[in-house]
Structure formats: C-alpha cells, structure tokens
Amino acid sequence: MENKPLLEVKNTGIQFGGLKAVQNLNMVLNQGELVGLIGPNGAGKTTSFNLLTGVYVPTEGDIIFNGERVNGLPPFKVTRKGISRTFQNIRLFNDLSVLENVKVAYHSLAKHNILSSVLRLPSHFKGEQEMEEKSIEFLKIFSLDKYKDELAKNLPYGQQRRLEIARALATGPKLLLLDEPAAGMNPQETKDLMDLIAFIRNKFDLTILLIEHDMNLVMGVCERIYVLDHGQLLAEGSPEEIRNHPKVIEAYLGEEVHDVNA
C-alpha cells in the first residue's frame, strides 16, 4: 500500500491564451498525508485545484488518482472517484437550508431512482431517510446541527466555511482539497478549524491538500509543503526545509515589495 501514491500529478499545466497559469506541475500525495500548497497571489494554487477537480482540462500532462487517469473527466465524475473540494470564494447553495446543502453532497451515495421517488415506493422513503440521517451526522461533527434549518446564507462567515467542508466531506472523498479554509477567520476560529481538520483526517482516513496564505499556519499543521510561484513549482519539502529555502524567501519577499508598490 505504502508504495502506491493516492495522487500523482505528472507534468501538468494549463495555458489561458498566452498565460501559462500552471506549468510542469509535479506532485505526489500518499494516502493519509496532510500536505500544504502555498505561494503568493496569482501563483496558480486555485488553478491547480481546478485542474485536479476537472474544472479545467490540462493542456499538458496527466493526473493519476488511485491508479486511474482523471484528467479530462468532468467535475462530477472526479468527485465520484473520490476527490472533493471547497472553494476559495465560498460557493454554498445560499437559499437552501444547511441540512439541504449537505444532502446535495450526499446525493450520489444514495441509490433510489427517479421512478421510485415519483411513485413514492418504499425505496424512496428508505433512501431519503438515510440521506437525512447521514447528513445530520456530518453536521454534528462540525457542530452545525443546531443550524440545520437555517438558510446557508444566514450563517456567520466562519460557519459557512465549516459548512463547505462538511458538504465536501459528505460526498465521501478519499482526497479533500481545501482552498484557504481559514480565510477571514479569527485566530480562535482558525485554531478550532485546524483541530477539526486533524480530526476528520483520522476519522475518515483522508488525504488532505490545503491551500493557505498564512505561512505559519501551514508550517504548523502540514507534514509536507509544495510552493508555487508564477505557475511553477518553486520548492517542495518539510516545513523546516521550506522555511529556510532561499527561493521561497525570495518569492515571499518579492511579493511584499510588490505589495508596497501596488
């Protein structure tokens, strides 16, 4: 088991017109790892997630998940293979209840077909009840069950981020991609979130790839880190190695200088 990686990204990239948003991306994630993906603004982190989840079709390279090629599959099929994600700009179903948000995610694990629902056969009621119970279980893990009938858009910001993770988890993933899950959270919320991420990783036997801006935070929780800059992999290694990597220091200093100018 150990020697077969869960995810292999081989020389992948995508070009938008003349812009190479991501190029020559190589990554290997082993079962159970918690890996960070960092880099300055516009480095191509979210684009990498979009490549992994089928939102974009790579213009080069391959993505092998669980021994299967997944590049070229539409997003819903990638999700069903076991890669699930959250979005940097929260994308909840705003006018649906918190519970319904999770139910949508559980959808493809339920089996009752349209005919059974239209005719209200026993399999419909069984299936719907299972969906409801399972969804509430996920909400409980995230302490969101007390909000279950609230509309998603009425949740406080931090809870919305947590709901997005709960929803991603309800699709039954092996690999969870989190795009800046702590963005906009206060330090306490961030700490709770990191504990929660550690908890669900063990409970659901997950492999997690995490995009985060906050270097210290990433250094604290991730076992390994990839650094992207201008669409290319700049460095890879343990938090310690990354911290002292001259190119990384330069890239981040460069960003600060850039910020001052802007």
Next chain:
Amino acid sequence: MKKSKQFWPFIVVAVLVYAVVQFLISAEIINQFYSNTLILIAINIILAVSLHLVIGITGQFSIGHAGFLAVGAYISAIVTMKLHLPFVVAIIIGGIVAALAGLIVGIPSLRLKGDYLAIATLGFAEIIRIVFLNIDAVGGAAGMQVSHLTTWTYAFVCLVITLVVIVNFTNSRHGLAAISVRENEIASDAMGINTTYYKVIAFAIGSFFAGVAGALFSHNFYIIQPSQFGFLKSFDILIFVVLGGLGSLSGAVLSAILLTVVSTYLQGYPETRMIIYSLVLILVMLYRPKGLMGTMEITDYFKLWRTPKGGGQHGK
C-alpha cells in the same frame, strides 16, 4: 420536511374538487362556458407547473413552451383523427413525442453553460409552428378538425397526475439535485451532481406534460391552427411562472388560475386583455417583485401560522 404527509390531504381535496365540479356539470348547474373555463384552467395549470419545473426548480430559462404544447396537440390529434385510436392513447403519445422533442432540443443546448436553452426553445417553437403550417395533412394554416373529446374528467385526472409527479420529483433527492443546479451550478457539479442529466430530465418531464396539455387543448376546440401556438402563447405560459414567483409551485398554480379567469372574461376584447395583462404584471412586479408567492409554497403559510415564531424557512 415530511412532504409525504401532505399526500393524502392532497388526494382528498382533489377527489372533493373533482366530485363537486363533476356534479355541477352533470346536474347542469354550471353551463358549458363555465365548464370549458374550468377545463382551460386545468390545462393552463399543467402548462404552468411543467414550465415551473424547468425554470423555477432547475433554473433553466425556456421560452418556447408552446412548441411542446403544439407537438402534443398535433400528434394527439393525428392519433385520434387519422389513426382512430382512443383519446387516452393519444394523450400518452402526445406526451411522449413532446418529451422526445424536448430531448432533441434539450440535450445539445443544456450541455452548454449559459442561456442557450432560451434561444434553442424559442427557435424550436417557431420551427414547429412553421412545420405544421406547411404540412397539408394537418390542414396547414386553415387548421385541423379535431373531435371534442376533452372532458372535465380527462382534464382533472391529467392535472392531478402532473401535480403528483412534479411535486414528488421536486421533494426527493432528484428534485434537490435540480434545485442545486439552479442555486449554483459549479458547486452542484463539484458535489458530484450530473448537472446536465438533471437539466435534461427536468426539461423532458416538463416537455412531456406540455405535450399532455397539448392533447387536452387540441381536443377541446374542434379545430387547431398553427397560429394558436405562436410566441405569444409561450409568453403566456412564461408569465404564469414568473407572476407566481420563480420556484413556487403554488404560485404558478395560482397565477395560472387568476390569469385564465381574467383572459377568459376579456376574450372578446383582445386589446383590453393585453392592457389589463400588462397592468397586472406591472403591479405585481412593483409590489411583489419576487412574484405573488416569492419562493414560498401555500403549505409554508400554514406552517408559519401554526408556529408563530415562523423562522426563515422558505419553500423549496
């Protein structure tokens, strides 16, 4: 969300409504004009609810619903008048052929992101109208003679079946999937929902029932002509859905009833009808910009009334 509990009360109410109206008709307490209006209301509710599934639930903008109405109307008329088969068979075939037409129009346009469906359905409805206009076997512009076979019983049974199918579909994981497409297609896709599949399914079901409505429609008038299925007809159906409140089934039903009554009484004055129609629309959009019902359902009001604290729960 135990919507299933509303099933039996619904059936009881349906049977009562049917029995009362049927009694009034057979005892000749209400005349042909009123019974005809009731049939027309049933047909228009079927049209409104079937388009509600496409626009209100799945969020796909279809503006050529009269095209599927026309397919059902003509195909069913051919089945009874040329093939001499029973009316029930004609209704079913009318629905199926309309659903097939829905698949042909829907599959290519719904695969694309964006409002291609609007253009495709608009074009389709015009093409269908022109096709029937130019087929001599169905009478061309002069129209086609059709026996009067639609009765209150046929209309009402079709209406109940339409409501049961669409309500049961909506209140299931399948309906929730369709709603998630409306809410946020990207997120829906990322959650493992085959968005194209649900868009196409909802569209096919909607087209099927538009076809059923077409069968009832054509066998209610002695004659059908292509001019009855023009853009204005599509627009009428669209108004039922928008006026009722996008996403509200009860809203679509209510506005179909309201507008059918209004336009039936103004039948003799087409200009006045258009003015009043426009006025109603403007007033609703001014005072209820989200439609008569917003996204609420009638049953939600009962719930609000029973639990005074109300809560932010909205109808689905």
